[in-house]
Amino acid sequence: MEFRLAEKKDLKAIMKIINAAKDFLKSEGIDQWQQGYPDCKVMRKDILNHNCYILAEKDKIFAHAAVTFSEEKSYNKIYQGKWLSNANYAVVHRLAVDNEYKGKELAKLLLDKIEELVFKNGINSIKIDTHQDNISMQRLLKKSNFKYCGIIYLEDGSKRLAYENHLEGDNLWKN
Numbered sequence: 001m002e003f004r005l006a007e008k009k010d011l012k013a014i015m016k017i018i019n020a021a022k023d024f025l026k027s028e029g030i031d032q033w034q035q036g037y038p039d040c041k042v043m044r045k046d047i048l049n050h051n052c053y054i055l056a057e058k059d060k061i062f063a064h065a066a067v068t069f070s071e072e073k074s075y076n077k078i079y080q081g082k083w084l085s086n087a088n089y090a091v092v093h094r095l096a097v098d099n100e101y102k103g104k105e106l107a108k109l110l111l112d113k114i115e116e117l118v119f120k121n122g123i124n125s126i127k128i129d130t131h132q133d134n135i136s137m138q139r140l141l142k143k144s145n146f147k148y149c150g151i152i153y154l155e156d157g158s159k160r161l162a163y164e165n166h167l168e169g170d171n172l173w174k175n
Contacts, residue, residue, distance in 0.1 A: 003113035006052035006064060013061040014043055014052070021096040025134070032131035038094050046094070053117070055110050063110045065095035067117065074154050075127055075162065081150020084164045089125035090118040095137075111144040115167060124167045129160035 046052035054064040130137040146163040
């Protein structure tokens with residue numbers, strides 16, 4: 001399985017995964033991703049900006065996430081806690097796995113590959129946020145060495161739980 005940047009030709013498969021994730025969240029009573037976001041426009045922008053990474057084998061896409069290396073405005077203020085570091089960081093957004101392959105550790109593998117990418121880019125910190133009711137994402141983050149740091153608010157005022165993984169050189173791939 002290869003970890004690579006998504007290409008324009010991957011958009012349809014990525015949107016299939018996103019839409020299935022929206023349906024799953026809805027079925028779980030989680031209001032995350034229920035107001036249209038993320039949509040085709042957002043995902044197309046991720047691809048064109050070289051921020052969308054996928055796990056794929058030939059033409060089959062198993063999982064994807066957006067990874068950015070710029071400051072996240074919503075992360076400037078954190079409540080009821082603090083970030084692990086104030087150094088430069090990467091941010092992971094819109095992580096989703098094809099429903100057919102859930103439970104096969106692909107989300108963990110994707111985060112491991114993102115750690116490698118971030119570390120190779122000279123960054124030692126990854127930040128991510130999730131909905132307070134998204135327990136499966138919270139479990140994944142804990143399993144992937146992310147630490148709960150506090151609460152942030154998105155630009156639309158939505159509350160999110162904030163996590164950070166501070167990468168530490170040789171210990172990075174010891175899992």
